[in-house]
Amino acid sequence: MDLLTEKFAKLGVDSAPGQEKLQGETKLDLRGCRLPGTPVDFSHGDVDAFEPLPGSKEAFDAGYLEGGRQAYTEYRGSASIRVDVAEKLSAFTGAKIDPAKNVILTPGTQGALFLAMGAMAARGDRVAIVEPDYFANRKLAEFFECTIVPVQMRYFESEHESGLDLRELEEAFRSGVKLFLFSNPNNPTGAVYSDREIRQIAALARAYGVSLIVDELYSRQLFDGRGYTHLCALEEGPEEMVTIIGPSKTESLSGYRLGAAFGSEAVIARMEKLQAIVSLRAAGYCQAVFKVWFAEPEGFMERRILEHQAIRDALVKTFRAVPGVRVRPADAGSYLFVQLPPLDVSIGEFVKIVRRLADVTVTPGTEFGPGFTDSFRINFSQDKTAALAAVDRLLAVMERYRRS
Amino acid sequence: MDLLTEKFAKLGVDSAPGQEKLQGETKLDLRGCRLPGTPVDFSHGDVDAFEPLPGSKEAFDAGYLEGGRQAYTEYRGSASIRVDVAEKLSAFTGAKIDPAKNVILTPGTQGALFLAMGAMAARGDRVAIVEPDYFANRKLAEFFECTIVPVQMRYFESEHESGLDLRELEEAFRSGVKLFLFSNPNNPTGAVYSDREIRQIAALARAYGVSLIVDELYSRQLFDGRGYTHLCALEEGPEEMVTIIGPSKTESLSGYRLGAAFGSEAVIARMEKLQAIVSLRAAGYCQAVFKVWFAEPEGFMERRILEHQAIRDALVKTFRAVPGVRVRPADAGSYLFVQLPPLDVSIGEFVKIVRRLADVTVTPGTEFGPGFTDSFRINFSQDKTAALAAVDRLLAVMERYRRS
Structure with a gap:
């Protein structure tokens, strides 16, 4: 393998956040029917839900x-x-x-x-x-x-x-x-x-x-x-x-x-x-x-932080209610890194399945280190109601793949 | 010298177009007085003279x-x-x-x-x-x-x-x-x-x-x-x-x-x-x-091209009137690469001197290949009157350094 082929083989982007649309049609082990609901793309924040800084x-x-x-x-x-x-x-x-x-x-x-x-x-x-x-x-x-x-x-x-x-x-x-x-x-x-x-x-x-x-x-x-x-x-x-x-x-x-x-x-x-x-x-x-930047109207940042904190709390509560699911509440930022119980499919497949069955996009843990084969990341800077419903759908799909 | 030092030693930007403001104060062989006039930065096109595409x-x-x-x-x-x-x-x-x-x-x-x-x-x-x-x-x-x-x-x-x-x-x-x-x-x-x-x-x-x-x-x-x-x-x-x-x-x-x-x-x-x-x-x-892009109003591009062609023609005429100065009229684009007669100073010094004495910024030929020690580049996408006056000043300064 020449130098360039080797170099670029390591630089996959197919699973990178925002790139999911480019994934080819792979054969997936789809179980059960599609779950309808507002599509949520947790791969990045939603700037329509949290709008750009005023001015x-x-x-x-x-x-x-x-x-x-x-x-x-x-x-x-x-x-x-x-x-x-x-x-x-x-x-x-x-x-x-x-x-x-x-x-x-x-x-x-x-x-x-x-x-x-x-x-x-x-x-x-x-x-x-x-x-x-x-x-x-x-x-x-x-x-x-x-x-x-x-x-x-x-x-x-x-x-x-x-x-x-x-x-x-x-x-x-x-x-x-x-x-x-x-x-x-x-x-x-x-x-x-x-x-x-x-x-x-x-x-x-x-x-x-x-x-x-x-x-x-x-x-x-x-x-x-x-x-x-x-x-x-x-x-x-x-x-x-x-x-x-x-x-x-x-x-x-x-x-x-x-x-x-x-x-x-x-x-x-x-x-x-x-x-x-x-x-x-x-x-x-x-x-x-x-x-x-750093010149926001008084109270703007405080409000934005509290709004994110509330979404975090609601999502952490939802995840923690499910046996075998673990999550550390974020101290800051708008990511949660969620660990799942053993599944019948790999995390890469699970992510694609959830996208197909629940219209929910998350990023597989393996993007963050080769060992995170049981985790995924979400960016919870989203519309709160849509995000909670999306996580419910994701967890419902997850149950279909839980290793018995 | 370590790898990085070596690599970055080759990546100078001080003479690169647009970077002239960052040049330190070097001691220059300044001859004669400053020539007043509208400053012209020939290192890039002037988007105030030729405005962004309509729409x-x-x-x-x-x-x-x-x-x-x-x-x-x-x-x-x-x-x-x-x-x-x-x-x-x-x-x-x-x-x-x-x-x-x-x-x-x-x-x-x-x-x-x-x-x-x-x-x-x-x-x-x-x-x-x-x-x-x-x-x-x-x-x-x-x-x-x-x-x-x-x-x-x-x-x-x-x-x-x-x-x-x-x-x-x-x-x-x-x-x-x-x-x-x-x-x-x-x-x-x-x-x-x-x-x-x-x-x-x-x-x-x-x-x-x-x-x-x-x-x-x-x-x-x-x-x-x-x-x-x-x-x-x-x-x-x-x-x-x-x-x-x-x-x-x-x-x-x-x-x-x-x-x-x-x-x-x-x-x-x-x-x-x-x-x-x-x-x-x-x-x-x-x-x-x-x-x-590629959806310009009818006649817009044709007009813009003719305007640039007219500036090119006027500048080429000015340069060619000076003994020892050579220039090939551009077939396209908005650059002229001008060759000067032998001077008492290097092209790097000349460019700095012209900036100091005539408020005219041009790019030394050595940016385009190590051998071009007698040339400089100008981007003539400029206000025509200002550009012609600036080139007159540049040539007047040049005469002070012509090798006798």
Whole structure:
């Protein structure tokens, strides 16, 4: 097999969220009749149920009217918008961010993640990745021909911590890991790392000279008044690190494809060089939408968080009422990672069956680590009534496949 | 030097178009006083002088109103928009394009180029690149750790052809080149490949099993009623090829970051896998703007082409009036690649000096190939009066540095 064939064989997208429509017609073990109801796509949030931040479209319109100046920004993003974003992210995280040196605007946080990996991980490097964690993390490591060193998160065994195995992490770092990439809150479980965990990750990274990429995409949507420690603000952090965040999730601005990365000057400089050949810049007119980020009307974010918390609670209750089904309530974000009892079909087949019989789309656990053959992820940023009914249908279908 | 340092050392962006603001203050051999006048940035087109296609903003607004369906498209782009784009590109080029298999929408043509290179060129592959050609082509080959095999274009020595050295191209193909990437019309010279040249490239690619990436970004803006042969429409083409095009140039839609690639099904599939980890998709709302592309009001494109042709003619006349200055009139597009007489300063210094003394930004020839130490590129999609005055200032500054 040639290099490219090998590389792309590892980069499947058929089961990736949002790609389900492209799945070919496979023969499935369909049991029982279709269950009617409003189709729900849990693979991503529903921006019709939770609308884009107020004023976002007006900000776009103003950007468009600026004309050429807004259409052609520096590759790292418009200078004046970087000033605004750096100030807001400094206030939010406590990190020092020089808009000229420490921040880059990207096409979505996916764009930021790709650039950060490309700037920090070379072919052959050992990269530590949490299991479970965001599916693209593994794919990126594979694309850049790195060796993945998995570290387990025991998310069912700890309540006020993420459950990351810190001894395993240190073992990985000792084995020569160059880069540790993780999401906090964790995607797919919604687990938030405790202050103790974050401080220990920072100390270990510094001690072993490991670089960090911290994906804080969902860090604004914390439930139950929970605390959150931004690693980037700690004195004891590592020499080289980048934090990634963006307005695509809680803020529902995904249609504009906006993200931001901030951190070490040298890494940001490399990320810009890479962005120059990857996509030039985040769409110029869209960059103007950053203005409404962290400038929401009073009470808006609090309300949005409470609404999500209520959906979480209702769904957790529903799942937990079913014998053999396990779920850890998300500390933050809008994902639930649900474990099922043994079934007669694989998780890949189950996901396709549920889509066919119940019009419900979920993402198989195996996207988040090879071992999660009994789990699936849902994004519960949905219309509450539709989401609850969809989960009822999913569970009804599940019963037809429960291994006896 | 470690792998990453080496890789990024080759990816300079300081002299890249649009990045000039980030250049540090260097000590320059400044001769004479500043020449006042309207600043002109020839590094890219001026979308205030040539406005975005009529109806583009309304198309965006409609996309925004579609909500979630438009915000979250498949990674390769919205299915219905792909149907529309495939139909329009089929009609334009004569190629057969199945919207389900042969086309992907990308964040700008830069995005398409990156994905195509990533999907078609593996580490260690030999990649043929024209000199001069678009600066990112070389950088992409270097990023993907390919070996660049340069092929010369003698653009001053041929009028109805590009002047590509086809014997050198065959030599390169015979030496084991895997991929040939070129822009037509050529960027930076504006030279259009003749029917004979295109047919021979196609035949050579097929004979030697070479894959092709043809960047047709400027192929709608042909001057003087010139013909144009789309390689993708030829029967005798190679097995694997991708054509790249987008509405950022003639159509002035750059602020939305839209591009498209079409071609071999297997390559498009790989490009989508790569897009999934690079940036997910072209901004969802922006994709809606594709609707106005190739659907311009009657006479609009013809008028725009004539306006550019008039600017080209006026600038060519101005340049040619100066002893030692050479320029080939662009057959298409909006670039001129101007050769200067021997100067006391390098082209890199000259470009910085002109920016400082005359408020005129141009791109040094060395971005388009290491040998072009006596040339610079301008994008003449500008306000005509301002552009002519700016070139006068540039030439006045030039005289102060002419080697005696």
